[in-house]
Structures are given as C-alpha cells and as structure tokens.
Amino acid sequence: MSTIALDRGTRHGLTLAWRGILKIRKNPEQLADVTIAPIVFLVMFTYLFGGALAGNTDAYLQMLVPGIMVMNILQASMTAGVQLNTDVSKGVFDRFRSMPIARSAPLIGAVLADVVRYVVCIVVLLIVATIMGFRVQTGPVELLVAAGLAIGFGLCFCWASVFVGMLLKTPQAVQGVMFVLIMPLTFGSNVFVGTSTMPGWLKAWADISPVSLLSDALRGLLNGGAIAGPLTGSLIWMAAAVAVFFPLATWAYRKRV
C-alpha cells in the first residue's frame, strides 16, 4: 500500500469514526447496554455478596471494580461487529463501497469509534465506583496505564466481534452469539470471586483466562500489588487475539464487502 493510499484510508477512517461518534451522541441508549449492565452487576455483587465474599463491602469493591472494567470493555468491544453488520444489512455499506474511498476505511472507522465507547464506559464506571467508595490506591499514572491497557484489550478482542459480525446475517444474531461467548468468559474468571473454591477444571481455566489475567493486572495497577505476571499474561492473550482474529476478521470483511 502506498503512503498516499494509507493517508487516504486513515483520513476516510477518521471521517467514518466521526460518524460513529455522532451516532453515539444521538443514541446514548446504545451505550446503556455497555454501561448500565456492568453498574448493575457492580452494585448487586458489592452489596449482596461483598460482605460474604470479602468480609466487608469496601474490600470487595476494591477487588471487583477492576474486574468489572474488563467485563465492561469486553462487552463494549462487541459493538464494532454489531455496528458493521447493521451498516451492511441496511445498505449504508453499499453507498460507501460505491464511492472512491479506501476499502479499509469503514473498518478503521468502526474500530476507532469503539475507542470512544471504551473511554466513556471506563469513565462512567469509575465515577459510579468512586461514589460507592472505590479509591485508586496508587496514582494517576497507574490509573492512566490501567485505562490504556483496558482500551488496548478491547481493541485486540474487537476483531472477534468484527469476524462474527461479518459472518452472520443480522445484527441481532451477532449480538446473540457475542453474548453467549462473552458471558461464560466473564463469569468463568476471577472477576467476581477468587478461583480457589472452583472445581479443578474450571479453576484451571479461570486462572489463565484473559479476563482473569487482565483483571489481576488492573488490580495491581489500581490497588497496588503484583503486576508483572498478570500483565505479561494479558499481553500474550492480547497478541494471540490479534494474531487469530485480525486475519479472520479482515478475511471475512473482504469476503462480505
């Protein structure tokens, strides 16, 4: 790809990301899916189970917030696929494709708009958590690194949603499949409870699941504690997700559009 083509692709991608952001502003309820559900979980788990699981709700909250952040980002990352699928099935894509723009631009646009979604999700979550009593134990730099890591995680795993989004016919089907994939991924982890009481097979998975490792890395960053191990594990998972799903997603995208 020549430099000029790349520039055009990026510029058109940015224009289409602007469209995505406009759409978020017009339909804030779109974000409700990815913000309210995690907040409900946050409130419910903290006050219902926090005392039983961690001795008191405050201690539980400190452990839960980083995990919910991961759940949040994972859910938000499925929007890219749903959005792209909607554009294809509504014929908006045909219009873009009949224009002399870079073929990758709609894909770049959808993924970039997702970043905005991730940021909003993290900010909303942190505000609610802070009201509930959550405090960052480290510092602003660690907080920014944690947020950046979470966003990076979303950007790596969103290719799975793009892949599914290009494979299935309707946006509803994409949403359904992604939900079925994400729910066990989220619950089969250490987001809500430690893995020590889980049956062996589940513990074995939960200990190495990307959701657990990133949750631990974020806990380390926000609460203090071990970072290196879970961070390395998270980065390996992120690289693996990109290695597997990016080629699949671009293949399916090229086939579909």
Place this chain on the structure above:
Amino acid sequence: MSLAIRAEGLVKHYGETKALDGVDLEVPEGKVVGVLGPNGAGKTTAVRVLATLLRPDAGHATVHGHDVVKNPRAVRSLIGLTGQYASVDEDLSGTENLVLLARLLDHSRTGARAKAAELLEQFELTDAAGRAAKTYSGGMRRRLDLAASLVGNPSVLYLDEPTTGLDPHARNEVWAVVRKLVANGVTVLLTTQYLEEADQLADTITVFDHGRVVAEGRPDELKRRVGGQTLQVRPTSLRDLDAVHRILGDLTGVRPTRDDDTGLLTAPVNDPVLLSTLVRKLDEAGITADELALRLPSLDEVFLALTGKQTEGSLA
C-alpha cells in the same frame, strides 16, 4: 453515439441460482435505460456488478471505458448509486449524511457543508435538514438518498427501484427529480418493477427475466412487437351498454370484455379502420360515448406476453 455503460455476457451465480445468465447491456451517454423485470429477475445483481459492488463470474463491463473489475476506483469516481433500500444513515440528519459523504469525497469542511446545503435546497429538504433521517417520510428519504448519490457529481447514475414502496405522490416527486437530472446530461440506469415507471422515464427498456434479457427496445416498439390493439368504448348511459356490447361484438367478431361498474367495453382489434366504423354505427344507433379510443397494449400486457408471467387477476 458513445456508450456510458457497456456490459457483455455478464454471468453471476449464487449457488444453484443463476442471478445473471449472460446479460448484454448498452446505455448511451445521456440516456435513460430502464431495466424491467419481476423480483428475482437479476436487475439488482446487474446494478451491483455495474456499480463495482459485485464481481461477475463471467463477462465484463465498462463504465465510460473503465472496467468495473480491473479499475473499480475509476468507475466509482464516475457513478452514483441509489439502492433499493434507502442507504442513508437513519440516525444522522440530512445535513450530516451529506456532509459525511462529501468529506469522504475529499471536500474541505466548509466545501462539504456548502455542497450539503446546495443539495438539500435542490431536493427541497432544507426544512428537514437538521432532523434525523429516520423521521423523514418515505418520499423525503428517497429524495435524500438521491441527493446522497449526487454528492460526487456522478455522470452515471444507478437507480435501483427508486420508487418501490412509495405512494403515487412521492413517486411523482422522485420522477420529477430524475427528469431534471437527465435534462442536465446525467446517464441513468433505472431498474423497476413498475411498467409505468419505465414507460414514463426510459428512452429504451430492457426486459429481464431469470437473469436474461428477453426483450429490448423503445417503449412503443415493445408495445408494437407484442402486436394487437384494443378498442375501448364507454357509452354515456349505462343503459346503452347492451347495445354497444352487441355492436362491438358484431364488428370485431369477438366477445368484448365488459366492466359493468365502469361501463367500459374493450375488444382486441387488428384493423384500425374499425374505429371509424364503430363511430358511424354508434351514430346510427343514436348512442353517445364518453370514451372512445384505440390504444396500444399496456406495458403490463407487453410484459405478460414477453415473460409469460401471469399477474394476479389477469387470467381473464
């Protein structure tokens, strides 16, 4: 005469289905060609191939000399596409939709705003410019879709069933817009299921059925090819219906079709001279008629004859 679109032997399969089965199509510059056919005839597939959205399995096509497969970018800079389903973003306003497309076509920020305003004005959407497209009526949305396909000043416009699902008033609005564009020299390829639409807008009509071209020609040529004219009479008084029915039957040698509600009698004829004979006979019988005409078969009848497809209620 130079050709804006030339397609030769286009073939496209979807599994077992042959959506296109060797289609040739020529659209002269500045003309309107109507592609007429029932659902599933391959009209949309043909447009998608010509708009670079779909690769043909065989055959080739050019738009102003640029191959749709080998040089899609050059083709895309020449064409505008209005899909079967209005492909504007329903969440965005009219202005935002057009600005977005203008920006994608490398207009500056102010240039894009100006272009959007100009098109909204031209399509009488200025009042609705700031509203989300999903609040538009069917006709307004279709006009916005047309405006969207014109952002790049295309010289070739594809209109894929532009009035499907519109009420007659909205349909007339779209037709007026298309006529204006053609007057400005834009070449149009129009697909439609409505025979009247092709008759109204197209210079020539290509009839598709099962992925093949089954007929081609000017609307009146097509009508003539099917042959046969129809004589129709509506007596002023319904009381004369029986008498006129008898006269018309004697004259043509067939039993006229009779509509007792509207009082309209029709009979197929081969000799146009029969019209004047009928006038004389009615005069002799002292019967006046509100309507008396010799007409070519309607495109509906042409279509039926060419594709062998029976439409509902046409069995009589």
